[in-house]
Amino acid sequence: MPRYSYTAIDQNKKATKGAVTAESPYAARKHLRNKGLHPTEIKELASVGSKRSFSLFKKRTVNQVAEFTKQLSTMLAAEIKLTEALSVLIQQVSNTDLKNTITDIRDRVVSGESFADALSDHSEYFDIIYVSMMRIGEVTGTLPGSLFTIASFMEKRQRIESKMVTAMIYPAALLVICFFAVIFLTIKVIPVIAEQIQAAGQELPAITRFLVNIGNILTSWWLLVVIAAFVIITIAIKKFVSTEKGAYLKDKTILSLPVFGKLIKQRIVARFASTLSTLLGSGLSVAESLKVVAEVTGNSIMNRAVKKARDRILSGADIATPLKESGVIDPAIAHMVSVGEKSGELEKMLKSISENLESSSDIVIERLSSAIEPVIIVVMAIIVGIIAYATLLPIIKFSAGQF
DSSP, X not given: OOEEEEEEEOTXXXXXXXXXXXXXXXXXXXXXXXXXXXXXXEEEEOOSTTTOOOOTTOTTTHHHHHHHHXXXXXXXXXXXXXXXXXXXXXXXXXXXXHHHHHHHHHHHHHTTOOHHHHHHTOTTTSOHHHHHHHXXXXXXXXXXXXXXXXXXXXXXXXXXXXXXXXXXXXXXXXXXXXXXXXXXXXXXXXXXXXXXXXHTTOOOOHHHHHHHHHXXXXXXXXXXXXXXXXXXXXXXXXXXXXXXXXXXHHHHHHHTSTTHHHHHHHHHHHHHHHHHHHHHHTXXXXXXXXXXXXXXXSOHHHHHXXXXXXXXXXXXXXXXXXXXXXXXXXXXXXXXXXXXXXXXXXXXXXXXXXXXXXXXXXXXXXXXXXXXXXXXXXXXXXXXXXHHHHHHHXXXXXXXXXX
């Protein structure tokens, strides 16, 4: 059904704006009049779902969406009507965009649309996992439980991502400090010293000349050439990885990285297992759950494996084999999936796999973080030491009369 944005005058003679779903502009105007609004302008909106990518875990609002979901679950469990609960929560949301989104969802539910359908047009906040679980909750009458489950799922995902970000903050800060220190010494300190030595008619050491040339490049039009080349290469790579072949090659390369490849594999499999377990627990069938998971794996290799697993399920075969053949999932984990599938305890097995992998990857992250910090410090010391050597060497030689 089409969406229309509107400008209207309310009963207090104040201008108000919003959006409404209706079969036609006439139906939209009639709907607004029934709500006590006098529409002054109606415009059809482009399809929202076609322009937005699935991104439930948008950093700037993920906490607010999770909090909204948990509060909505509590209110529905207390037998408060959905539309009334949404009206109350609208007043508590501080983010303007999210508030407008919830208002639109409330209005569409009031007009007779299902909660899941209203959510599906706002995929920047509510992704396919969220919508699928709400749809099941509406059909089975377990919407409060589905809301609580997805809220817990979101908070758990956010904690995992926060751990990785936190672990990289200190090494990243060290790298940035080192970079700017090197730039400052190269374009400000060394050229001044070199100019004075050359003014005295002396020749610069090779290492000092090299750094002077680097500084000249950084302060001349050659820097623009380097930046332009970097931008062109980056755009070309981005376009290539946006293709199916490029995405597959990129993901395969990433998973082949020493040390980090194993960690990324663990994160991908943990996410797969956690998401599939959550969907199965909400009452979604294995085939439908795999269809949803395939869209949120974040890895083209895993995406192919999940789609193959779904095809095998539909044909009456197992799902463990294509997962094992993908190379992302270890044989031991694939065997655990197979055991869970045969025993009818697939949901519990996937939850156990997810928890074990998350615990293991947390340990790896802590160890990597502890190992990276001294390595970066040593590298920084070497780089700064080389620059200091290149800076002091001509001064020492000049003072000793060795030129």
